[in-house]
Amino acid sequence: xxxxxxxxxxxxxxxxxxxxxxxxxxxxxxxxxxxxxxxxxxxxxxxxxxxxxxxxxxxxxxxxxxxxxxxxxxxxxxxxxxxxxxx
Amino acid sequence: xxxxxxxxxxxxxxxxxxxxxxxxxxxxxxxxxxxxxxxxxxxxxxxxxxxxxxxxxxxxxxxxxxxxxxxxxxxxxxxxxxxxxxxxxxxxxxxxxxxxxxxxxxxxxxxxxxxxxxxxxxxxxxxxxxxxxxxxxxxxxxxxxxxxxxxxxxxxxxxxxxxxxxxxxxxxxxxxxxxxxxxxxxxxxxxxxxxxxxxxxxxxxxxxxxxxxxxxxxxxxxxxxxxxxxxxxxxxxxxxxxxxxxxxxxxxxxxxxxxxxxxxxxxxxxxxxxxxxxxxxxxxxxxxxxxxxxxxxxxxxxxxxxxxxxxxxxxxxxx
Numbered sequence: 001x002x003x004x005x006x007x008x009x010x011x012x013x014x015x016x017x018x019x020x021x022x023x024x025x026x027x028x029x030x031x032x033x034x035x036x037x038x039x040x041x042x043x044x045x046x047x048x049x050x051x052x053x054x055x056x057x058x059x060x061x062x063x064x065x066x067x068x069x070x071x072x073x074x075x076x077x078x079x080x081x082x083x084x085x086x087x
Numbered sequence: 088x089x090x091x092x093x094x095x096x097x098x099x100x101x102x103x104x105x106x107x108x109x110x111x112x113x114x115x116x117x118x119x120x121x122x123x124x125x126x127x128x129x130x131x132x133x134x135x136x137x138x139x140x141x142x143x144x145x146x147x148x149x150x151x152x153x154x155x156x157x158x159x160x161x162x163x164x165x166x167x168x169x170x171x172x173x174x175x176x177x178x179x180x181x182x183x184x185x186x187x188x189x190x191x192x193x194x195x196x197x198x199x200x201x202x203x204x205x206x207x208x209x210x211x212x213x214x215x216x217x218x219x220x221x222x223x224x225x226x227x228x229x230x231x232x233x234x235x236x237x238x239x240x241x242x243x244x245x246x247x248x249x250x251x252x253x254x255x256x257x258x259x260x261x262x263x264x265x266x267x268x269x270x271x272x273x274x275x276x277x278x279x280x281x282x283x284x285x286x287x288x289x290x291x292x293x294x295x296x297x298x299x300x301x302x303x304x305x306x307x308x309x310x311x312x313x314x315x316x317x318x319x320x321x322x323x324x325x326x327x328x329x330x331x332x333x334x335x336x337x338x339x340x341x342x343x344x345x346x347x348x349x350x351x352x353x354x355x356x357x358x359x360x361x362x363x364x365x366x367x368x369x370x371x372x373x374x375x376x377x378x379x380x381x382x383x384x385x386x387x388x389x390x391x392x393x394x395x396x397x398x399x400x401x402x403x404x405x406x
Binding site for chain 2: 002003006007009010013014016017020023024026029032033035036039040043046047050051053054056058059061062064065066068069070071072073075076077078
């Protein structure tokens with residue numbers, strides 16, 4: 001069971017790497033922000049898996065905060081886009 | 088098998104964090120830097136979790152990834168935009184002074200990293216590190232809480248936390264010196280409004296949860312305050328005028344609540360013949376919760392004030 005968890009965690013890491021490519025290449029600010037959101041969502045999933053792998057149940061709380069606050073950062077970004085009339 | 092996979096995971100995580108940090112610093116476009124910095128904060132929270140430091144991971148997730156990102160994006164808005172966000176934006180020309188300054192910062196950072204690495208080699212396994220952990224573990228029963236981090240922050244080293252709150256209070260005075268806050272953003276569209284409707288209560292509820300859970304598990308006033316502030320930020324972004332931030336004297340009380348409650352409890356104990364902030368063990372749990380509640384409100388009010396970027400205008404003078 002823990003092996004399966006480790007494999008899935010590693011798989012998520014590779015998906016995160018693809019997100020990194022997008023955030024570095026862009027081209028627009030919107031692309032980058034969506035890639036950052038993908039990294040955030042992947043981070044939430046990784047934290048949940050790590051909480052089981054490492055027997056650290058507090059990491060579930062970290063995942064909760066990360067999910068909520070990543071949404072705030074995205075909201076701030078869209079607010080700024082609307083305001084500046086960009087994209 | 089598992090150990091090998093976790094090792095690969097660690098290596099990839101480390102490479103991503105360093106790569107993102109490098110890209111954020113090397114970017115010529117400020118907005119791209121901010122987005123890269125947000126992603127950097129998200130990954131850093133995962134790294135702290137991997138290092139079995141959930142308290143730090145919580146703080147990083149709340150403050151580093153979420154609120155700082157929103158603050159930096161808001162700050163960008165006030166700055167006139169120079170270049171469009173394209174991958175091939177031209178490199179800005181640096182003056183000799185700027186280049187020299189960059190090298191100075193680089194050298195200072197390298198010196199700090201070298202010092203940290205050196206101190207790591209000096210720490211013998213089983214001396215200083217364990218001595219501190221053992222001292223906390225031996226006295227945890229007298230602290231009134233069972234989470235060692237909260238015990239250190241609010242009891243054993245309460246002075247440090249009191250002074251940290253004083254630093255925050257000073258910072259907010261600096262922000263107020265910038266003048267009145269700008270008017271709220273325009274009203275959001277239907278998608279954002281419906282997001283606000285479920286995100287805001289969730290954030291407030293989570294802040295209360297973090298405050299309460301801090302006594303026996305990772306959490307506490309700083310993380311709770313940042314989460315509560317995020318609720319205010321979301322409401323502000325949605326174009327609300329009332330974002331839960333009090334005005335006038337009530338705001339002053341909220342901002343000073345952290346330092347004020349700390350001093351009140353400390354001086355009251357002093358008057359009762361105990362050392363300053365030396366809680367009686369029977370009362371320690373309740374007093375810590377009291378101080379943390381006040382600190383959470385002060386931290387949240389400070390962070391929201393920082394986000395709106397000035398003193399909120401008084402009700403009376405609004406038109």
